[in-house]
Amino acid sequence: MAKINLDINGKKQVVDVDPKTPMLWVLRDHLNLVGTKYGCGVAQCGACTILLEGTAVRSCMLPVSQVENKSITTIEGLSENGDHPVQKAWLEHDVAQCGYCQAGQIMTAVALLEKNPKPSDEEIEAALHGNICRCGTYLRIKAAVKTAAQS
């Protein structure tokens, strides 16, 4: 166990955990931030995506020791009231069906638009191809990313 300083959604926090604990479980089990989801556990599905210094990363294979004092954003930290442009676009297009993968989809889309505010169809597909949706909401995801890019 080790005390680790974290900066999550703009809030400084200290957790006392095994330094190898993946960030996903620190968020879910220790900080009660359950919006970030467990899917495959081996960084292949994208459900656990969070932002590390603005870059989309898979939290299920990211040891907490590697993110000390680095800025982390989760789905809960995108906005106060669910009015981040990407969240609004997701609602406008009614993207979610079951919704399990959508936090990861949204976080990946946010990272994409921060680096590339006007992505082409191909760039959207390339950025989001690692986020799996079993309901198959891909077409609406793409439409929502385009709407968010215009706002």
Next chain:
Amino acid sequence: MTPVKTTISRRSFIKVSALAGGGMMLSFSWLAGCKPTPEEALTLPKEWFELNSYIKIGENGIVTLMAPNPEFGSNVKTTLPMILADELDIDWKNVIVEQADFFPERFERQFTGGSQSVRQGWKILREAGAIARQMLVNAAAKTWNVSADDITTEAGILHHKSSGKRAGYGEVASQAATLPLPENIKLKEIKDFTIIGTSRKNVDGKSIVTGKPLFGIDHTQEGMLIAMIAHPPFGMRVKSVDDSAARSMPGVRDVFTIKTLADDYERNGFDTTAFTELAVVVGNTTWEVMNAKKALKIEWEKISDSNVVVNGRAGKQTVRVPGGLEST
């Protein structure tokens, strides 16, 4: 409007009561819409007639529907309340949907699959909505001292044309809760539907995009521990478990083996014969339990040929399960 005699019997299915904070609650059995034939109905377990789903109408005109079917992405949690809301004649924006807890012994069909949710919910939801609407009409008729037949409803508003009187559902909900259940109700003509047949957004949309707890894995409660299962390969079962390493790891509370089916359990058509003996690790946190599970040294053994009695839709029959294989 199509007049129909209610098939929801008061004795068995419906209970109307005043909400503690004012308003009306109409409970009904989801199962009333699920009886396929009178013959099969005779064999329905008694528990099916317990009250297990309800409409709440608050004094503010907000309607809540408890949705028993789990939402797995087919948007059934949005669709079923739409059926109810249409017959209730309420503004969709005033509907709140709540997910029912998991009570498979109470709900006939509390699962997702089979493409039957709308078909089996259709009649009961329409009738429940129409009953609630009629009770609100009757309450307004009593209050205004007019005939119920002269009162119309639209989007949660009651209207008596010749006197010009108007009231929201919420204003008469408390009184409606004291009235007897109507025996005769009117169902809408298809052309009069305002919600059914239209596109409505996922009722959980906002919760999903803001990361609110919605899924089984998100559930927490005081003192909760984490358990994980070590599954055998297909057709195998636990022979021995060496848990000495796992037990000494941080956060581990217990390791045990478990049979998933009791010895005298009669399988139905959906039960499998695989994974009936499992090893289980229980601990404080997910990561600790994941690590302990990897540290289990389990010896599996092949399940030999066996005869399994399955009481499925085709009736009771003995199924020969070859060793190492699944019966389904």
